[in-house]
Amino acid sequence: MLEKAEKQRKAPAAQEQALGYMPGFGNDFETESLPGALPQGQNSPQKCEYGLYAEQLSGSPFTAPRGTNERSWLYRIRPSVRHTGRFKKIDYPHWKTAPHIAEHSLALGQLRWSPLPTPAKTLDFLEGIRTMTTAGDVLTQSGMAAHAYAFNADMVDDYFFNADGELLIVPQTGAIRVFTELGKMDVEPSEICLVPRGTMFKVTLLGKEEVWRGYICENYGAKFTLPDRGPIGANCLANPRDFKTPVAAFEDKETPCRVHVKWCGSFHVTEIGHSPLDVVAWHGNYSPYKYDLKTFSPVGAILFDHPDPSIFTVLTAPSGEEGTANVDFVIFPPRWLVAEHTFRPPWYHRNIMSEFMGLIHGRYDAKEEGFVPGGMSLHNMMLPHGPDSTGFEKASNGELKPVKLENTMAFMFETRFPQQLTKFAAELETLQDNYIDCWAGLERKFDGTPGIK
Secondary structure, X not given: OOHHHHHHHHOOOOOOOOOOEEEOOOOOEEEEOOOOOOOOOOOOOOOOHHHOEEEEEEOOOOOOOOOOOOEEEEEEOOOHHHHOOOOEEEOOOOOOXXXXXXXXXXXXXXXXXXXXXXXXXXXXXXXXXXXEEEEEEHHHOEEEEEXXXXXXXXXXXXXXXXXXXXXXXXXXXXXXXXXXXXXXXXXXXXXXXXXXXXXXXXXXXXOOOOOEEEEEEEEOOXXXXXXXXXXXXXXXXXXHHHEEEEOXXXXXXXXXXXXXXXXXXXXXXXXXXXXXXXXXXXXXXXXXXXXXXXXXEOOOOOOEOXXXXXXXXXXXXXXXXXXXXXXXXXXXXXXXXXXXXXXXXXXXEOOOXXXXXXXXXXXXXXXXXXXXXXXXXEEOOOOOEOOOHHHHHHHHHOOOOOEEEOOEEEEEEEEOOOOEEOHHHHHOOOEOOOHHHHHOOOOOOOOOOOOOO
């Protein structure tokens, strides 16, 4: 089954440049993979060096305020109009787009899944994507989709760009190389990467695994940015210097290739005679990036109680309503628990936001069993959730000494919209029918007399 994937990984690349990264979030970068390829003092000279074409990629309207105006100038072997031809419609039946109301018989409830099954055949990254939930409306550029992926083969002559939104990729097992128009990113579990809306890329495998699994947030709305820290001040949480943008790298390949496009929920493909990853130099602030989740600096209570989980927000995509996110990307990393006279796990909760959660490795402190690495859970808007009964008893009766949570990394895609379950997710064989039973042991303790029981 994996012979094809193994041969692909051993095939020589058409053009190899060393990986490198530039630090910072939202910076104005400049980078070139051949000396002198980047024009100085202007964007669009009459003739570019090396016979390159100048082209602008815009991630915002031209008239957006300076603080939110995003664009990059690319200097490429061919203009991107040569990277498209006559399109034909194709189908990725497991990739769904909002608004999407699936026909299935699964009733409302708190839901949890074990990991996606190992693919029974060879699948590349695009073929391995499975939509779990959708929210909002891609046509109005609001909302998101939560996907899981499981694949085992490289994208060799196939390339992709998503006109519907940016893609936040969260590997769970197996490192991947994401080769974009603007450079290459090697991304391991406990790292994330983001591919901006409309940016061409392909994904290949690194290392040796049976299957490469992970999660994707497809953000239809305003782009992810760093959350305001408010009274936290200038430091901690996700620090800008820890975000890494790739240096320029290009693929000079003159062989038949295919470009796949997602546009308003439909898929299209076109045949071309060369690689579209041909950007030799670029400058600007519309670019991909990666981030190591282990560099997130948590903050928390150091006396009693604990703050809202928003203190674990890595990235936020704002909506039109201040303080209410289109999507938040939140993690639950290793950290110290020191609060006195406090129930330390996440408290029982109902929320106007909807929470899709995954576990990268280790154990989540609110669930003693059942929530395994590669698994997923969904707690939709206003549905109650919180620690299971075993976790409640353990936290209620444990010694309140300082404890360090280690070997853990969970995350959450949280959105202001209800998340609609896909038919695939509703009928997935790894759905845990007994998830609701994890709270069955939370018995009545009230007896009408004062004092803590």
